[in-house]
Amino acid sequence: MIDAIAQQPILAALIALVGLGILFGALLGFAAEKFKVEGDPIVEQIDELLPQTQCGQCGFPGCKPYAESIASGDAINKCPPGGQATINAIANLLDVPAPELDAEHGEEADVRTVAYIREDECIGCTKCIQACPVDAILGAAKLMHTVIADECTGCDLCVEPCPVDCIDMLPVEETIKEWHWPAPPTTADLIASDRRPAA
Amino acid sequence: MQEFAVILVSSILINNFVLVQFLGLCPFMGVSTKLESAIGMSAATTFVLTLTAMASYIVDVLVLMPLGLLYLRTIAFILVIAAVVQFTKMFIEKSSPLLYRVLGVFLPLITTNCAVLGVALQNASKDLNFMQSSLYGFGAGAGFSLVLIFFSAMRERLAAADIPAPFEGAAIAMITAGLMSLAFMGFSGLV
Numbered sequence: 001m002i003d004a005i006a007q008q009p010i011l012a013a014l015i016a017l018v019g020l021g022i023l024f025g026a027l028l029g030f031a032a033e034k035f036k037v038e039g040d041p042i043v044e045q046i047d048e049l050l051p052q053t054q055c056g057q058c059g060f061p062g063c064k065p066y067a068e069s070i071a072s073g074d075a076i077n078k079c080p081p082g083g084q085a086t087i088n089a090i091a092n093l094l095d096v097p098a099p100e101l102d103a104e105h106g107e108e109a110d111v112r113t114v115a116y117i118r119e120d121e122c123i124g125c126t127k128c129i130q131a132c133p134v135d136a137i138l139g140a141a142k143l144m145h146t147v148i149a150d151e152c153t154g155c156d157l158c159v160e161p162c163p164v165d166c167i168d169m170l171p172v173e174e175t176i177k178e179w180h181w182p183a184p185p186t187t188a189d190l191i192a193s194d195r196r197p198a199a
Numbered sequence: 200m201q202e203f204a205v206i207l208v209s210s211i212l213i214n215n216f217v218l219v220q221f222l223g224l225c226p227f228m229g230v231s232t233k234l235e236s237a238i239g240m241s242a243a244t245t246f247v248l249t250l251t252a253m254a255s256y257i258v259d260v261l262v263l264m265p266l267g268l269l270y271l272r273t274i275a276f277i278l279v280i281a282a283v284v285q286f287t288k289m290f291i292e293k294s295s296p297l298l299y300r301v302l303g304v305f306l307p308l309i310t311t312n313c314a315v316l317g318v319a320l321q322n323a324s325k326d327l328n329f330m331q332s333s334l335y336g337f338g339a340g341a342g343f344s345l346v347l348i349f350f351s352a353m354r355e356r357l358a359a360a361d362i363p364a365p366f367e368g369a370a371i372a373m374i375t376a377g378l379m380s381l382a383f384m385g386f387s388g389l390v
Binding site (some may be wrong): 002006013016019021024028031036045093094095173 | 212233235236241258262263265266267268271274275278279281282286289290292298300325
């Protein structure tokens with residue numbers, strides 16, 4: 001059989017290459033089924049790093065859509081609530097240089113804030129309830145609203161729609177539960193260089 | 200046993216694919232900016248090199264030689280390489296999504312890495328047997344990993360070093376690669 005085929009060089013070349021092609025094709029088809037990837041695991045990992053305020057300041061309807069957009073190549077510096085810490089963490093995960101926070105999307109808040117509704121001024125219009133991305137405002141039409149402080153992420157989205165301006169963003173008071181060590185200063189010169197004059 | 204050691208030393212140091220034979224320079228320059236991705240790339244390339252050395256030997260002996268088709272070696276080996284790389288890509292995508300993302304475009308580019316085809320063709324022309332071929336492929340991968348990891352470690356330090364402006368970036372990388380190549384010339388005549 002092999003000798004017979006080898007007598008015909010063109011036929012032999014054709015059979016050999018087509019045969020190899022079919023063999024590898026079948027192998028890859030099998031591997032594609034066996035190693036099928038469900039969803040995109042990288043999106044989950046980025047989503048975990050984002051602060052989950054669902055504030056929409058990045059221009060996406062929430063943290064998950066922004067994570068998907070980052071995974072497909074969007075800039076990673078559009079998240080003001082996360083601030084530089086989140087940018088650094090994502091840059092580290094994706095192995096890219098960490099940019100500064102994009103000022104276009106807002107500034108990083110120095111202190112964590114929480115929304116507070118001055119309840120005697122509230123007219124019960126429910127506009128802030130619709131704006132809240134995490135359902136942290138409780139109330140009904142023509143009834144007073146209030147903020148569930150534990151749920152509020154301090155994203156500022158409810159301040160703008162309020163027709164009577166009765167929502168304040170108050171800094172969260174530090175309690176024993178929330179206090180943590182401040183991060184060490186990042187400006188320390190870890191690498192000596194001729195460019196900087198010695199202090 | 201000694202014969203295997205000779206093959207390994209020869210393929211890792213004396214005939215190093217990157218610095219002595221100048222094959223596979225694209226990933227050598229492209230994936231060497233960060234040590235972590237360099238290690239990932241090294242592992243993937245070593246895996247592919249070993250596997251293609253074996254697979255191309257089998258194709259060469261079982262298909263091409265009996266049919267007298269030695270002139271089809273190049274195209275048949277490219278077919279083998281493409282299939283193995285695609286398989287590796289699927290495997291990494293499933294087992295390590297992060298490595299998959301870090302390697303990015305360089306993973307499919309292993310297909311066009313001339314070191315891979317170089318190993319297959321050199322194995323065929325040197326008439327090595329199966330064990331020797333796989334070892335030669337593995338040695339080529341180990342040599343590639345060695346210099347890639349050294350080079351990326353140096354480039355990480357270079358990124359933080361105070362380099363004169365005209366030499367910054369790719370220029371200093373090229374000079375570094377050239378000096379490394381000179382150093383590897385010193386291994387010639389070792390065996």
